Structures are given as structure tokens and as C-alpha cells.
Amino acid sequence: MKIVIDLMGADHGVLPVIEGVSRALDNKNFEVVLVGDKNKAEPFISKELASRVDIIHTEDYIRMEEAATEAIKRKESSIYLAMDILKNGADALISAGHSGATMGLATLRLGRIKGVERPAICTLMPSVGKRPSILLDAGANTDCKPEYLVDFALMGYEYAKSVLKYDNPKVGLLSNGEEDIKGNMLVKETHKILKPYDFFYGNVEGSDIFKGLVDVVVCDGFMGNVVLKTTEGVASAIGAIFKEEIKGSFKAKMGAGLLKNAFVTLKQKTDYAEYGGAPLLGVNKSVIISHGKSNARAIECAIYQAIRALEGNVCARIAEAFERLKSNPSSLGSNTQNV
Amino acid sequence: MKIVIDLMGADHGVLPVIEGVSRALDNKNFEVVLVGDKNKAEPFISKELASRVDIIHTEDYIRMEEAATEAIKRKESSIYLAMDILKNGADALISAGHSGATMGLATLRLGRIKGVERPAICTLMPSVGKRPSILLDAGANTDCKPEYLVDFALMGYEYAKSVLKYDNPKVGLLSNGEEDIKGNMLVKETHKILKPYDFFYGNVEGSDIFKGLVDVVVCDGFMGNVVLKTTEGVASAIGAIFKEEIKGSFKAKMGAGLLKNAFVTLKQKTDYAEYGGAPLLGVNKSVIISHGKSNARAIECAIYQAIRALEGNVCARIAEAFERLKSNPSSLGSNTQNV
Numbered sequence: 001m002k003i004v005i006d007l008m009g010a011d012h013g014v015l016p017v018i019e020g021v022s023r024a025l026d027n028k029n030f031e032v033v034l035v036g037d038k039n040k041a042e043p044f045i046s047k048e049l050a051s052r053v054d055i056i057h058t059e060d061y062i063r064m065e066e067a068a069t070e071a072i073k074r075k076e077s078s079i080y081l082a083m084d085i086l087k088n089g090a091d092a093l094i095s096a097g098h099s100g101a102t103m104g105l106a107t108l109r110l111g112r113i114k115g116v117e118r119p120a121i122c123t124l125m126p127s128v129g130k131r132p133s134i135l136l137d138a139g140a141n142t143d144c145k146p147e148y149l150v151d152f153a154l155m156g157y158e159y160a161k162s163v164l165k166y167d168n169p170k171v172g173l174l175s176n177g178e179e180d181i182k183g184n185m186l187v188k189e190t191h192k193i194l195k196p197y198d199f200f201y202g203n204v205e206g207s208d209i210f211k212g213l214v215d216v217v218v219c220d221g222f223m224g225n226v227v228l229k230t231t232e233g234v235a236s237a238i239g240a241i242f243k244e245e246i247k248g249s250f251k252a253k254m255g256a257g258l259l260k261n262a263f264v265t266l267k268q269k270t271d272y273a274e275y276g277g278a279p280l281l282g283v284n285k286s287v288i289i290s291h292g293k294s295n296a297r298a299i300e301c302a303i304y305q306a307i308r309a310l311e312g313n314v315c316a317r318i319a320e321a322f323e324r325l326k327s328n329p330s331s332l333g334s335n336t337q338n339v
Numbered sequence: 340m341k342i343v344i345d346l347m348g349a350d351h352g353v354l355p356v357i358e359g360v361s362r363a364l365d366n367k368n369f370e371v372v373l374v375g376d377k378n379k380a381e382p383f384i385s386k387e388l389a390s391r392v393d394i395i396h397t398e399d400y401i402r403m404e405e406a407a408t409e410a411i412k413r414k415e416s417s418i419y420l421a422m423d424i425l426k427n428g429a430d431a432l433i434s435a436g437h438s439g440a441t442m443g444l445a446t447l448r449l450g451r452i453k454g455v456e457r458p459a460i461c462t463l464m465p466s467v468g469k470r471p472s473i474l475l476d477a478g479a480n481t482d483c484k485p486e487y488l489v490d491f492a493l494m495g496y497e498y499a500k501s502v503l504k505y506d507n508p509k510v511g512l513l514s515n516g517e518e519d520i521k522g523n524m525l526v527k528e529t530h531k532i533l534k535p536y537d538f539f540y541g542n543v544e545g546s547d548i549f550k551g552l553v554d555v556v557v558c559d560g561f562m563g564n565v566v567l568k569t570t571e572g573v574a575s576a577i578g579a580i581f582k583e584e585i586k587g588s589f590k591a592k593m594g595a596g597l598l599k600n601a602f603v604t605l606k607q608k609t610d611y612a613e614y615g616g617a618p619l620l621g622v623n624k625s626v627i628i629s630h631g632k633s634n635a636r637a638i639e640c641a642i643y644q645a646i647r648a649l650e651g652n653v654c655a656r657i658a659e660a661f662e663r664l665k666s667n668p669s670s671l672g673s674n675t676q677n678v
Contacts, residue, residue, distance in 0.1 A: 126576065127576070142515060143523045174565060175561075176478060176561050184559075206564070206568030207571050209569065211572070222523040223562065225545070227569050231569060232545070233545055234570050234574060238574065241467060241604070241605055249600070249601075252597060255598035257594070266584065
């Protein structure tokens with residue numbers, strides 16, 4: 001399988017991207033095409049690595065502060081060229097650059113899967129349960145119709161089943177109470193349409209996201225963005241308050257030293273880097289959107305995620321599901337057994 | 340000042356409510372009317388406490404699983420009677436019972452402050468900054484118009500100024516990015532209306548809530564509910580993962596022991612009980628909605644909060660602000676100097 005990687009536009013430059021690729025190549029077998037500025041990349045590419053990657057040179061890229069629509073006009077930008085390579089034969093694309101540019105180009109150049117109204121960004125969330133849950137849409141669509149949220153539910157279900165290999169994944173609708181009648185107008189309407197689907201658990205609350213109550217949490221992209229950033233904010237505030245408290249106390253510092261393993265696990269379970277990136281579901285090929293501040297580990301994990309998505313054949317599964325399920329919600333029972 | 344307290348409908352019965360009242364009476368001087376089932380309450384009321392409180396007896400109350408609209412019909416329910424006492428001369432009301440019932444009755448029986456389209460629930464949020472921020476609406480209004488959010492901004496500003504005594508409080512609009520153009524349709528429209536107000540900081544993100552970047556965070560009540568519960572969820576998930584990690588390790592347990600002070604401070608800073616309850620802003624008298632699972636400390640703090648609200652004369656301040664500011668946004672500058 002061939003993975004094309006946008007070298008440009010990440011917050012910390014090309015180095016974490018190259019290191020992530022290099023680490024992933026040590027563990028997995030795949031072809032790589034790197035797209036970006038050769039002059040910036042080459043100082044970090046060892047001879048050994050150079051023999052295993054292709055580099056397509058371009059200097060232009062979409063800056064974080066530029067409008068997403070720039071990407072469509074700038075045909076020599078790294079993401080434009082990378083998307084072309086994906087369209088013309090590669091299997092997956094990863095970018096830690098301008099996420100709006102990546103989404104826009106993916107939708108426009110790769111096209112949506114038949115039946116999907118809007119592609120959605122899907123992120124893994126930490127959970128105290130045995131397995132992480134996924135949340136979508138995490139930010140692709142700010143204003144949504146009920147039909148979009150239904151699409152997100154179907155796509156999330158298929159991703160949980162074919163890529164994460166969850167048995168009978170359950171899908172919850174994010175609301176302000178678990179009762180069926182709770183929700184704003186959007187959620188109430190969506191609830192009615194989702195009701196016949198076997199995989200639909202019902203409404204879930206903000207606190208349920210981290211309990212492993214359901215495997216897939218569905219919301220509009222505006223809400224998804226706020227929930228994600230709130231989650232990051234709480235975790236980092238707790239860390240900051242804690243650090244402030246132990247500062248200046250020898251006893252507390254010793255305590256923190258003894259707790260090092262627990263802190264490491266906690267960090268692993270809540271660190272975005274371990275989850276890789278966020279797949280954009282609903283376009284015709286695998287696209288992974290990585291955090292702008294991705295470190296090498298995050299890029300490495302995003303590559304593993306792309307490989308799992310390809311092995312799980314997620315785009316084909318979503319296409320099949322949309323054909324089958326949209327016309328006949330009750331067909332899901334038999335489908336769950338067969339797959 | 341006279342504070343009327345609904346004894347009924349809290350998750351843990353009448354005991355935490357009575358204990359909270361008793362503790363607050365040890366520290367502050369105020370009159371209390373308790374409304375609820377005398378037979379349930381009396382076993383917990385000492386002779387000394389009995390001499391300092393009035394009890395209005397009623398057995399009926401609105402159960403959590405009942406519709407909020409029940410409250411309007413059930414004129415012998417504890418919250419109905421309590422609201423009547425407030426309307427007819429008491430100064431503030433606190434209830435840890437059915438919050439929808441409290442809100443509905445407050446709006447209907449006390450009436451809205453002139454100019455306020457919708458009352459909003461206002462909660463204190465933990466912050467790494469020097470002072471907590473407030474978030475509103477935390478759940479009173481699921482579907483909002485831009486005008487409602489503008490009202491929330493004005494009310495939050497007045498609360499921060501007159502009750503929390505913040506100098507020049509800054510108000511932020513919760514969005515999916517800090518740039519002016521970010522937001523869903525509701526937020527974009529609200530942003531335009533808020534722009535002329537001096538107190539308006541601009542858009543803030545989910546992670547900014549805990550940074551102390553602004554003093555007041557405004558959002559619709561559906562979003563507010565999800566943000567609150569997400570915050571609780573993350574904090575308790577971190578706690579659970581951590582506990583699981585130190586279980587079975589003597590070294591880790593010893594570390595946790597040495598860190599006890601830090602954990603206590605962390606709990607204080609993030610514990611809802613320390614923040615008391617959530618004032619319902621925009622009705623004609625002070626109403627505080629407490630968490631159903633309030634312990635004695637939470638009720639005690641809610642009483643202090645009610646006293647501060649009365650001392651700050653928040654209802655009158657909001658009324659004045661609506662009269663002045665709605666007609667002339669730029670009048671705010673001089674107002675800030677005068678108060």
C-alpha cells in the first residue's frame with residue numbers, strides 16, 4: 001500500500017513528520033511519497049530513509065492563517081499535489097497542515113461516497129472503559145441538518161466495526177439528557193430518524209463520552225469542536241493546578257516521583273499523539289487529518305491508523321452500508337452477523 | 340434578609356439540605372424558611388436549629404422524573420409554596436430539587452426582568468487563572484436566538500461585576516475558533532450584535548474556559564449543558580484512570596499519600612460543592628438552582644452565594660443595565676467608571 005504524506009504546514013516544521021515516517025517504516029511495510037520542500041526535508045533524511053521514500057518537491061503550501069479555499073487555486077501547493085497523487089493511485093493521505101484545506105480538497109477532488117451528504121472528522125476519545133470511543137463530527141460541519149447527523153452515525157458505526165474491530169458497536173447521540181425527549185431541535189429530529197437503527201443506543205450526555213457507555217458519539221461539527229477543546233482544556237488545567245500545588249514542596253515532589261508510572265499511563269491514555277490523527281470519513285479514499293502540533297509519535301500513529309483503515313477497507317464498507325442501510329434500516333441485524 | 344429553601348426533591352433527601360443550612364447559620368446572619376415534609380425533616384433538626392428556622396409543611400414535591408410543567412399545576416408542592424413565599428416577601432430561594440420546575444415557576448411567578456428575553460442559568464467554572472469564570476446559559480434554553488445570547492452576555496457581565504466584584508469583566512462568546520468569522524450561524528450573528536459592547540472580548544474556544552482568558556463565557560443552553568457535563572466527565576475519568584493505576588502498587592499509594600495536600604486543593608478547585616449552586620439570572624428575584632446531588636457543603640455555599648447576590652443587588656443591576664445598555668451600547672464605558 002502507498003501512503004502519501006504532506007510534509008508542509010505543521011506547527012513544528014518537517015522534522016516531526018519525517019521522524020514519524022521513519023519510525024513507522026521500522027515497524028510496518030508500506031510505500032511512502034513525501035510531498036514538500038526538498039531543501040527543508042533533506043537535512044533530516046538519512047541515506048537509509050532516502051532509499052525508502054519518494055519525495056515530490058514543491059515549496060508552496062497553505063499557511064494556517066490562509067483561507068481554506070486557497071487550496072483549490074494553488075495547484076502547486078503541497079496538499080494539492082498530495083491529493084492528486086492520492087486520487088491517481090495512492091491509497092491514503094496524511095496531513096498535519098491546514099485542516100480546512102485538506103477537507104475541502106478531499107471533498108472536491110476525491111468526491112463524496114454515494115449517499116453521504118457531508119464528510120465528517122472522526123476522533124478517538126479517551127475512555128475509562130476497555131476501549132476508546134469515537135466522536136464525530138469533530139469539526140468539519142458547523143451547521144448541520146438532521147440528515148447529516150444520521151450520516152455521521154452510519155459512518156461512525158462502520159468505522160468502529162471495520163477499522164477498530166468492535167463487535168456490535170453502539171452509537172449515541174450527544175444531548176443535554178439521556179431521555180428521548182431531550183435535545184435541541186436538531187437532536188430531537190435526528191433522534192427520530194435514528195430510532196429504527198439497531199445500533200442506536202439513544203441520547204448520551206457529555207460525561208458519558210469518557211465512560212465507554214457507547215462506542216460512537218454523534219454531534220454536529222460545531223459542538224464536536226467545542227467538546228474536543230473543552231476536553232483538552234480540562235485535562236491541561238488539572239495538570240497546571242497540580243503542578244502549581246507541588247511546586248515548592250519537597251514532600252509533594254517526592255510523592256510525584258513515586259507516582260511516575262501512574263502519570264505516564266494517564267498521559268498515554270489522554271495524549272492525542274497516541275491516537276494518531278482524525279480520519280475524514282465520507283470521501284472516496286482514506287484521508288487522515290493530523291493535529292497541527294503533531295510530534296513524531298502522532299505522525300507514526302496516524303500512519304498505523306491509515307494502514308488499519310486500508311486493511312479494514314473502510315471506504316468500501318461505508319459505501320456498502322449507505323447503499324443497504326439507508327433504504328432499509330432493519331437490514332442491520334443480519335449484516336451484523338455476517339461481517 | 341430572608342432565604343427560603345426547598346427541602347424536597349434532592350437526590351440524598353432532606354439531611355444534606357438541613358446540615359447545609361445549619362452550617363451557614365453558624366457563619367452568617369439571615370432568616371430561613373424551610374419548605375417541605377416536617378416529618379422527614381424534624382428528626383434531623385436540633386432544638387437549637389429549630390429555634391432559628393421556620394418550617395412550612397407540605398408533603399408533595401416534583402419528582403426528578405416528572406415533567407417540569409407539573410410544578411405549575413401542583414400548588415401544594417414544595418417548590419410552588421417556596422416560590423410563593425419568595426414572591427410575597429422573601430429575598431432569595433434555593434432548591435436542589437427538579438431544576439426545570441424551579442426555572443419554570445420562577446419565570447412564571449416572579450416574572451422576567453424588563454428587557455430580558457430568556458432567563459439563563461449561570462455556573463462558576465474552575466480556572467487556572469486567579470479567579471473562576473462564569474458560563475451561561477448552562478441549560479435553561481436549548482434552542483436560542485442571537486438576541487438571547489446577547490442577553491446572557493449582559494447578565495453575565497452584571498453578575499461578574501456586582502456579585503463577584505470583578506473589575507472590568509470581559510465576556511467571550513464560545514465558538515469553534517477565536518477568529519471573528521468562526522462559529523455556527525447563531526454565533527456569527529451574535530458576534531455581530533455584541534461587537535459594539537466594550538466588555539466583549541470576542542470568540543473563545545472550549546479550552547479557554549479554564550484559562551481565565553475571559554470572566555464570562557456565553558453559549559446557548561444546549562451547548563452549556565454539554566460543556567458542563569463534559570468537564571465533569573473528563574475530571575472524573577482522569578480520577579478513575581489514576582485510581583486504577585495506583586491500585587495494587589504500594590509505592591504509588593505512598594506517593595499519593597505524600598501528595599495529599601495537592602489532591603485536596605485540586606478537589607477544592609474543581610468540586611462543584613465549593614461553587615454552591617447556579618443562579619438563575621433574568622428573573623425578578625434571586626433564585627439559586629443547586630445540583631440534585633448537593634452535599635451539605637454545596638447547600639452551605641449556595642446560601643453564601645445567595646447572600647452575595649443580595650448584597651450585590653444583582654437583580655436591580657441587571658434591570659438598570661438592560662434599560663441603559665440595550666438602547667446605547669457605548670454607554671458602558673462611563674458606567675464602568677461610576678460603579
